[in-house]
Amino acid sequence: MEYAIRAEGLAKQFKETRALAGVDLAVPTGTVLGMLGPNGAGKTTAVRIFATLLRPDAGRAEVAGHDVVREAGLVRSVIGLTGQYAAVDENLTGTENLLMIGRLLGMARGEARARAGELLERFHLSDAAGRAVKTYSGGMRRRLDLAASLVGRPRILFLDEPTTGLDPHSRGELWELLRMLVAEGTTALLTTQYLEEADRLADNIVVIDKGRVIADGTPDQLKSQVGGQVLELRPLRAADLGAAHALMAEQAGPQAKIEGEGVTAPVNDPELMPAVVRRLDQAGIAVGELTLRRSTLDEVFMVLTGHHAEPAPTGGTDDGDADDDEEKLTAGSVS
Secondary structure, eight states, rough: OOOEEEEEEEEEEEEEEEEEEEEEEEETTOEEEEOOOOOSSHOOOOOHHHHTSSSOOOOEEETTTTTTTTTTTHHHEEEEEOSSSSOOTSSSSSSHHHHHHHHTTTTOHHHHHHHHHHHHHTTTGGGGGGSGGGGHHHHHHHHHHHHTTTTTSSSEEESSSSTOOOOHHHHHHHHHHHHHHHHOOEEEEEEOEEEEEEEHHHSSEEEEEETTTEEOOOOHHHHHHTEEEEEEEEEESGGGHHHHHHHOOOOOHHTTTETTTEEEEEOOOOHHHHHHHHHHHHTTEEEEEEEEEEEHHHHHHHHHHHHOOOOOTTSSSSOOSSSSSSOOOTTOOOO
16 A cells, blocks of 8 residues: 555654654555544644654654655655645735745746636635735635645645634535545645544544544544444433433443433443333433434544543644744745
8 A cells, every 4th residue: 555644653842742752653645634632632743744844853754755854855845734724925816825836836927827827716716816815704715725735736735724713614615625636636634623524524533642643543443432323312301311311321331421401322232222211211201302323523532532622722733832823835835
């Protein structure tokens, strides 16, 4: 199997903070790897090392077969990076932003202009191409930011929480664009705090916590680790919630949890649901809803890390390992 990204024993420390503590991962060419983890887990640090913005303290990493330290220039020639916040110049127009990047990459003016026009059309920005970016909506800026990372036709994309702060519609648009790029052969490493995003886009997922990979596999494989299915119970009367929880815990054990107006429990025994139904009837608890569904990635995240995923706070990185200024690397733009 051909791998676009590989890491072995990747480690990085910032003063007293151990951002990475021996990360191993491999991303097959033409796939999407979702990298999940709580704030401070080390996701952004890993991305910056892969993008040659940081040097690891130990271990090694390869991107497109090139060592990120010894062959940094070759790595930069085949990658694109889009970070948590749009890094385009808001005083320039959409066309001017892309044209500037093309020229920085060494393209002739005509080639750069043609590439800019192609990307603006592809990302549904042609109508706004002549407007200053400061007049764009948040979703339009993110689309332009992604377009900017593609000017040099990178083979590998690093997307560090690219949909942070976007409304659901804009997020969906970005998902469709990413699917299109991957279908054309692009490899992507996606860090995200949106579990639905990873579930929909990623072929494989790694979960990082405290600088280490604590789980990896396909979304379905990870879900199976916390029980393939979940039983949800919502009593008809809110006053019965405590009794319903006690009843569920009696049958399913301490993994039964109160969530909102209902109770959930992983299903490790096919007899759980009929047993719960019998006990509800015996206890005289009227049921508003009783459903059996598959586990979600949020439940996987909760079991693995001890808490639910939360979006990174506005204005900073997820690791606290560098300054808060957004660093953006387009293919070949750093010498």
